[in-house]
Structures are given as structure tokens and as C-alpha cells.
Amino acid sequence: MPQQELAKTFKRTRRNLKENAFLFQQLVNRDFQQKYKRTILGMAWSVLSPLCQLLVMMFVFKNLFGRAVNHYVIYMFAGNIVWSYFSDSTNMGMSSLMNNSGVISKINVPKYLFLLSQNVSSLINFGLTIIIFFFFCVIDGITFTPAMFMLWYPVLCLVIMNIGIGMVLSALFVFFRDIQYLYRIFLTILNYLCAIFYTLDHFTPAVQKLFLANPVYANIRYWRIVVLEGHIPSLQYHLLLAFYALFFLAVGAVFYKKYNHRFIYYF
Amino acid sequence: MAIIECDDVSIRYITGDFKSIGLKEYVMRKLTNNFHVKEFWADRHVTFSLEQGDMLGIIGSNGAGKSTLLKAVTGIMVPTGGKVTTHGKIAALLELGSGFDANMTVRENTYLRGAMLGYTKDFLDAKYDEIIAFAELEDFQDYMFKQLSSGMKSRLAFSIACLVDPDILILDEVLSVGDGAFRKKSGDRMREILSRGKTGVLVSHSVGQIRELCNKVLWLDHGNQVAFSDDVELYCDAYEEFLATKKLPKSMDDVKALAKGHDQRMAAERKKRAEEETKRLQGVLEKGDSDEAIQAAARILAKNKPELLVEDYQDLLGS
Numbered sequence: 282m283p284q285q286e287l288a289k290t291f292k293r294t295r296r297n298l299k300e301n302a303f304l305f306q307q308l309v310n311r312d313f314q315q316k317y318k319r320t321i322l323g324m325a326w327s328v329l330s331p332l333c334q335l336l337v338m339m340f341v342f343k344n345l346f347g348r349a350v351n352h353y354v355i356y357m358f359a360g361n362i363v364w365s366y367f368s369d370s371t372n373m374g375m376s377s378l379m380n381n382s383g384v385i386s387k388i389n390v391p392k393y394l395f396l397l398s399q400n401v402s403s404l405i406n407f408g409l410t411i412i413i414f415f416f417f418c419v420i421d422g423i424t425f426t427p428a429m430f431m432l433w434y435p436v437l438c439l440v441i442m443n444i445g446i447g448m449v450l451s452a453l454f455v456f457f458r459d460i461q462y463l464y465r466i467f468l469t470i471l472n473y474l475c476a477i478f479y480t481l482d483h484f485t486p487a488v489q490k491l492f493l494a495n496p497v498y499a500n501i502r503y504w505r506i507v508v509l510e511g512h513i514p515s516l517q518y519h520l521l522l523a524f525y526a527l528f529f530l531a532v533g534a535v536f537y538k539k540y541n542h543r544f545i546y547y548f
Numbered sequence: 549m550a551i552i553e554c555d556d557v558s559i560r561y562i563t564g565d566f567k568s569i570g571l572k573e574y575v576m577r578k579l580t581n582n583f584h585v586k587e588f589w590a591d592r593h594v595t596f597s598l599e600q601g602d603m604l605g606i607i608g609s610n611g612a613g614k615s616t617l618l619k620a621v622t623g624i625m626v627p628t629g630g631k632v633t634t635h636g637k638i639a640a641l642l643e644l645g646s647g648f649d650a651n652m653t654v655r656e657n658t659y660l661r662g663a664m665l666g667y668t669k670d671f672l673d674a675k676y677d678e679i680i681a682f683a684e685l686e687d688f689q690d691y692m693f694k695q696l697s698s699g700m701k702s703r704l705a706f707s708i709a710c711l712v713d714p715d716i717l718i719l720d721e722v723l724s725v726g727d728g729a730f731r732k733k734s735g736d737r738m739r740e741i742l743s744r745g746k747t748g749v750l751v752s753h754s755v756g757q758i759r760e761l762c763n764k765v766l767w768l769d770h771g772n773q774v775a776f777s778d779d780v781e782l783y784c785d786a787y788e789e790f791l792a793t794k795k796l797p798k799s800m801d802d803v804k805a806l807a808k809g810h811d812q813r814m815a816a817e818r819k820k821r822a823e824e825e826t827k828r829l830q831g832v833l834e835k836g837d838s839d840e841a842i843q844a845a846a847r848i849l850a851k852n853k854p855e856l857l858v859e860d861y862q863d864l865l866g867s
Contacts, residue, residue, distance in 0.1 A: 304663035311649055311660060387646040388664050389623040389638070459570035542626040545619075546561060 290538070297391050304390065308398035316402055327406045328413055331365050342478045350480055352509055355414075355421050359504040360477035362410045363435075367443065367497050368468050370403035374447025375454045375461060382548035392541055396447050404440060418508065426511040434519065435503040441526035442496060448533030455544045475501060496525040549635065550597040551716060551747040552604075552621060557630035559591040559616050589771050590616040593630070596766055596776040603748040605762030605780065607755065607787050612768040614751045618642060618720050621749060636715025636747070639665055641705065643720065650694035654685055654704065657693045661708050675711055682737075683707035684730070703730055710737050717741060717748040735761075755784050769796055775803065785810040 298305070317323030335358055343353060350356050377399040378385065378392060385392055418425070453460045475498045481489045493499045499521055506514045563586045569577070577583040591613040598604055606614045619625040620632050622640040647664045648657050658679060662672045680686055683703040688696060696704070710717070717738075738761060742748055752758055758765060758780065765783045767774040774796065777783055786797060786806035792813070797803045832844040 300666075301663075303669045304666075307660045307663040310656075311652065314652060315649070383646045384664065386619075386624065387642045388640065390664055453571075457571035457574065459572060463571060545625055 301391060301394055305394055305398060308394060309401045312398050312402040313405065316406075324409075328409050331361060331410050332413065334365075335361055338478055346479050349482065352421055352423060355418060355423060356480075356505060356509060357478050358414055358417055359508055360475060360501045362407070362414055363439065363501045363504060364472060364475055364477055364497060365410065366403065366407040367439065367500075368472075369406065370400055370443040371446050371450060372464075372468075373399045373403055374443065375450035375464065377447065378451040378455055378544060379548070386545050386548050392544065393448070393537065396451055397444065400440065400444055400447060403443075407436075423508060424511060426507075428507050428511055428513045431513050432504065432507055435500045435522060438522040438526040439500050442529045445526070445529030445531070445533035448537045449529075452536055452540050452544070455547045456540075471495065471497065474498065477501070493521065496522075496529075499525065549599075550633070551600050551602070551635050552749070553597040553631075553633045554594055554617075554621065555631045555633075557591055557594045557617070557620055557627045557632060558589060559613070559620060559625060560628040561588045561590055562586070563588055591620070591627075591768070592771045592773075594766075594768070594773045595630075596764075596773075598747050598749070598764065600747055601742065601745045602764055603742050603750060603762045604764045604766055605758035606749065606751045606766045606768060607758060607784070608768035608774075609791070611770065613771040614768055615642065615720055617768070618718055618749065618751060622718055634716060637666065637713075638716045638718060639709050639714030640718040641709045641720065642718070648693050648701070648705070650692070652693055653690050654680075654693060654696070655689050658704065658708060661705070665709060679704075679707045679711045682711055682733075699727065699730075706734055710734070710741065714741075715746060717746055719748070720751045721753065755788055759784050782807050789813065 317327070335354075338357055338361070339354055342357070346353065374396050377396045381395045384390065385395075450460065450464065474492070474495050476492065481492060484492075493502065499518070503514050503518055503522060506512065506518070574583065594613075594617060596604070606617065608614050616625065618640070619642065620627045621634065622638055622642070623632075623634070624642075647661045649660060652660065655676075658676060659669075659672055662679075663669075667675075680689060683700070683706070685696075685700060685704060688700065693701070719738075735757075738748070738750075742761070748761075750758065750761060762780055764776070764778045765780045766776045767783055767787060775783055782803065786803045789806040789810035790796060793806075793809070795802075795806070797806055829844050829848055
């Protein structure tokens with residue numbers, strides 16, 4: 282019975298997506314324009330901002346940790362772009378429903394489209410920073426290996442996970458307006474647990490394993506293994522990332538399905 | 549087959565909930581057992597059904613639950629109790645201006661809003677010129693939406709919702725859009741859509757509009773259904789009398805009494821107006837010099853027996 286229910290929900294979602302493909306495209310277009318305000322500089326800014334951040338971090342941390350790690354800049358950059366995408370996407374996702382409350386309370390459209398389109402626009406941004414990242418890889422003399430073709434995998438897992446987390450956050454944000462402040466605090470803590478600018482060498486192997494309980498760190502680690510160590514991570518990494526992605530997607534979907542009819546009362 | 553069917557629909561709002569207090573305060577109040585919510589029923593046991601080609605007018609004073617009911621019909625809200633079934637594509641205009649983006653052009657907004665109403669790209673491509681022409685915005689297509697006047701915005705919203713081809717059209721207090729000319733055009737447009745056998749629901753505070761456009765009427769009061777009937781005249785009369793006397797009818801006899809009261813009041817008002825006019829004219833005739841008196845007489849003549857007033861005497865009417 283639950284299986285049938287699930288199949289039905291899935292089928293309906295697919296039909297909805299198909300019917301609303303055009304709306305979705307329009308929304309992505311809108312979000313993208315809102316973000317960049319039709320300016321060339323707007324687009325450049327999304328690349329410049331992580332670059333500036335990277336420069337500052339390089340300046341501050343290179344002497345502190347840099348000596349111990351080969352290609353420290355790339356090490357840090359990999360962590361930084363994955364983190365930026367994660368925090369950008371979940372933050373934007375959180376406000377996606379509230380920002381469109383005017384539409385949702387007046388027009389009958391599938392609400393999750395707003396979340397998805399917001400995610401697409403964050404993903405495009407991420408794509409731009411990835412290009413810059415590889416540019417830096419070239420400068421820093423990283424050996425390009427076939428393993429890099431596997432990088433689609435952590436990206437895909439992160440996209441799915443972000444959508445799931447966005448579903449939970451956007452719903453929570455409708456009910457509790459202060460969730461954005463709480464989430465910001467949570468993000469700061471999580472950021473320090475992502476080993477973006479430091480290495481885990483000082484920790485015992487057990488603690489190093491514990492770090493993998495942080496989904497974002499697991500994702501960053503995958504990137505570093507591929508780019509810095511030049512090989513594809515073990516099967517366990519793949520399973521772990523897949524687990525995080527599907528887990529958060531499932532939690533988000535259940536949460537969303539349970540509460541989506543009640544959103545309208547709280548706008 | 550009923551196109552729209554509302555079966556015992558009730559909708560409840562919850563107030564005093566955690567909307568405004570936030571998560572921290574919510575947890576605190578939960579812990580101290582101090583968390584209370586208040587319920588508010590916007591609609592209670594509303595039942596009606598519409599066949600193809602019906603135009604329903606919903607009347608009721610502010611807070612009667614009209615707009616909430618429309619939200620249930622369009623599927624934006626899921627009723628707390630009861631069931632709404634609809635057949636066909638719905639175009640709903642609950643509020644003009646929602647779904648537009650201030651920083652996008654008129655052209656982009658037309659497509660965005662059209663997409664939100666569920667229309668395809670091909671359809672919008674084909675209809676785009678017509679929409680712009682109807683909204684009279686040919687010269688403003690590449691303007692930012694925020695640069696338009698509020699009348700223009702409403703015209704665009706109306707055009708997008710109506711020029712496309714819905715099976716069900718739902719309008720909430722939006723027919724009074726734009727200037728007089730556009731209002732007439734939009735009214736004509738509504739009648740045309742209805743004459744094509746479409747089904748519609750209209751919420752309006754103008755009872756005149758309901759009388760003119762609707763063949764069924766639903767009367768709500770504080771969420772309760774007072775009446776659903778196809779005797780539009782009777783119930784509109786009764787409703788207008790209710791607005792004057794604030795006496796809610798409890799039975800069919802009450803309704804008839806209200807309607808009768810309305811007729812009497814209208815007749816009395818007409819009589820009063822006629823008397824005032826006569827008095828005014830008499831006053832002019834008695835005290836005025838001859839020119840004015842002639843003009844006044846000619847005006848009375850023009851009003852009562854225009855066919856007698858041949859063209860030669862037109863200038864007698866004065867300004």
C-alpha cells in the first residue's frame with residue numbers, strides 16, 4: 282500500500298513537472314535575472330566574490346597551514362566552492378516559498394517549482410565557480426586525470442541533498458520566521474566543521490572518520506581525493522554520498538508532503 | 549455534469565499560532581504550557597454546483613468568506629471539511645498584480661504570468677499580440693513592469709487571464725479595472741466568454757454587476773451560506789435591502805419580504821427624486837425670466853417626450 286502511494290506520488294510529480302516545464306523555465310529565467318539584474322558585472326560578481334574570499338583566506342591561512350599541504354590553494358578552493366554552493370543553495374531555497382507567497386496564495390501552481398528554480402540558478406552559479414576552479418588547477422600545476430570525470434557524482438549528490446534540505450527549510454521558514462537566524466548560526470558552526478582551510482592530519486583516525494558524518498565535508502573530501510590525489514574514491518564514499526542525498530531528499534519530501542497544504546495559512 | 553461542485557465546504561483559519569512568534573518563543577511557550585491557538589471558520593458548510601455556462605455571483609459583506617471560497621475552488625486551499633470538484637482548465641483572477649515581477653519587461657511578464665496560469669509557450673506565442681492589443685500596451689512592451697501605471701498593470705493582468713481560453717473563469721473584484729472605456733471592454737469580454745458556454749464565478753461588491761452578468765447567486769454571511777439560487781433578481785433585491793437594514797433573512801418569506809422592502813424603497817426613492825426635480829423646475833418657472841423658463845420647459849419636454857422635440861428647438865435647451 283505505501284508502495285502504491287509512493288508510485289502514485291512519483292507519477293503525479295512527473296506529470297506536474299512535464300505540464301509545468303514552461304513555467305519552470307520562466308521561473309529559472311526570472312530568478313537568474315533577479316540575481317544578476319541584467320548586468321555583465323552581476324554575472325562577474327558571482328565569480329569575483331568567491332575569488333576575493335579565496336584571496337583573503339590564502340593571505341591569512343597560507344603561512345599557517347600551507348606548508349603542510351601540497352597545493353594548499355586548490356585544497357582550500359575545493360572546500361570553498363562546495364561550501365559556497367551548499368550555503369547559497371540552501372539559503373536561497375529557504376526563502377523560495379516566502380518570496381513567492383504572493384503568487385502561491387493567489388495562483389494554483391505547484392509550490393516546489395519555486396524551490397527547484399531557485400536551486401537551478403544556484404547550480405548555474407556553482408558551475409561558473411567550477412570553471413574558475415579548474416582554471417586555478419591549471420595555474421597551480423595540478424595533473425589532470427581521467428578520475429576528474431567522476432566529479433559529476435558529488436555534484437549530483439549535493440544537488441539532490443540541497444533540494445531535500447531546501448524543502449525542509451522553506452517549509453520551516455513559512456512557519457517560523459526566525460529560522461533564518463538560527464540557520465545562519467548553524468551554518469557558521471557547520472562551516473568550521475568542514476575543514477575548508479585546515480587539514481585533519483592532527484586528529485586521530487577515529488575523529489577523522491567522525492568528520493565524515495558532516496555531509497558537506499564528505500562531499501568536499503570526495504573532491505579533494507579526485508583533484509589532489511588523482512584517483513576515484515572508494516565505493517564507500519559513493520555509498521555515503523548517495524545515502525546523504527537520498528536521506529535528505531526523503532526527509533524533505535515527507536515534510537513537504539505533510540505540510541504543503543498548510544503553508545497558505547501562514548503567509 | 550457539474551463543472552464546479554462544492555459539497556459542504558468548510559475552511560478554518562488558525563490564528564495566534566506560531567506565525568508571528570518564531571521557533572524560540574514557540575518552544576518556550578510549549579514548555580511552559582502557554583501555547584494557545586484560536587480557530588476561525590472562514591466558510592462553513594457551503595454547498596453549490598454549477599453547470600456549463602453558468603455564471604455565479606457571490607455576494608456578502610466584508611469578511612463573509614467570499615475570497616476564501618474562491619481559493620478553495622481554484623485549488624489554492626484545501627478545504628478543512630467537505631470537497632470541491634472541478635472539471636476543466638481554470639483561470640483565476642484573485643488579485644491583479646500577483647505573479648508579476650517588477651524588474652522584468654511587459655513582454656517577459658506576459659509570458660511569466662501566462663505560464664503561471666498554465667498556458668504553453670506555443671499558445672502564448674500565438675496569443676501574445678492579441679493580449680497586448682487588448683491591454684492597449686503596444687507602445688510599452690519593452691518597459692519594465694514597475695514603470696507602468698497601476699491601471700496599465702491591471703489591464704495587462706486582465707488581458708492575460710481572459711484572452712486565453714479557460715473553461716472556468718474566476719474573478720474576485722477585478723471587473724472594476726482601468727478607466728471607463730476599458731471597464732466596458734472587459735465587461736463585454738466577460739459576456740462573450742460566457743456566451744461561449746464557459747462557466748464563471750464572480751465576486752463583486754457591485755450588485756448591479758451581479759444582476760447584469762450572473763444567472764446564479766450565492767449569498768454568504770460570516771462564512772455561512774444564506775442562499776444559493778438562480779433567482780438573481782430576488783436575492784440581489786433582498787441583499788441590497790439587507791445592506792440597508794442589516795436584517796439577515798432566515799426563511800424564504802424573509803427573503804421575499806426583504807425584496808419587497810427593496811422594491812418599495814426603490815419606488816419611494818424614485819418618487820422622491822421625481823418630486824425634487826419637479827420642485828426645482830417649478831421654482832425656476834415661477835421666479836425665472838422668460839428665457840430660463842422656456843429652457844426649463846424644453847428640458848422637461850425633452851425628458852418626458854423626446855420625440856416631440858424636433859431639431860429646430862434643440863438650441864432652446866441651452867447648455
